[in-house]
Amino acid sequence: MAAASPTILLVDDDEPTRRILRRWLTHLGVRAHVVEAPDGQQALALVEAHCHSPEHSLGLLVILDLNMPIMDGLEFLEHHVQLPPGCRAGTAVIVLSGGMPDAVYHVRVRALATDIQLKPLDIHGLAALVRQHLPTALPS
Template sequence: MLDLILCVDDDPITLMLCKKVISKASFSNKIATAKNGEEALQYFDSILNKKEEKIPELIFLDLNMPVMDGWEFLDNFNTEKYASVNTKIIVLSSTIDPEDHQKSKNYPMVIDFLSKPITNEMLNYLESKLQG
């Protein structure tokens, strides 16, 4: 079981479903949420500034969001500023564009690209992937 996960999505129903499925599957002890990439970066900045809070081990990241989308988040997160953060990212998107899937491979912290909605089977798959 992971200690802390961050779900980044602008849709409150998706966030609620994420929390519900992750909790029910006992996949993580705590689940933090952010409504867009900018909010997620601010969350990481506050953790890095305090230094005593736990850093999420995994992020479920949507791509299409207002303010700052998933790609902009990845561009910012993939900089020296966040180099000490060892968080893995799962792109969780409704896009079916194969170019998006290919583009996500340019980011070393992205370990998978999965289609919404999050499911129990998906978490079982990820659990074995994260342990391996």
């Protein structure tokens, strides 16, 4: 039986981006359960399921794209903050953005997300995010 570990959720409609992020996490030796979602709707379902899992207390790092079909990143954030506080506890939502369409949009995202990182994210930036938000997932 595998030991319990924190979870990293990669949310992006661009499969090659998710594949690169997953590859970098593997290269960094990250000890976490990595799951993927191509849109905010599927991501929200995964977050809700995570809330009821034994790994919930170990933390969840969500790396979220903003521009996606079905449910975009801002809609995901708006739904995420409506989850029970116990479900949101231990969860960091990092938005990856190539830029915000306007200042009002930026303020809304900033208010709902843990942090915003500008694209492109590189392996060193990804390592820094994991180190800051899921330090137990990195090898000593």
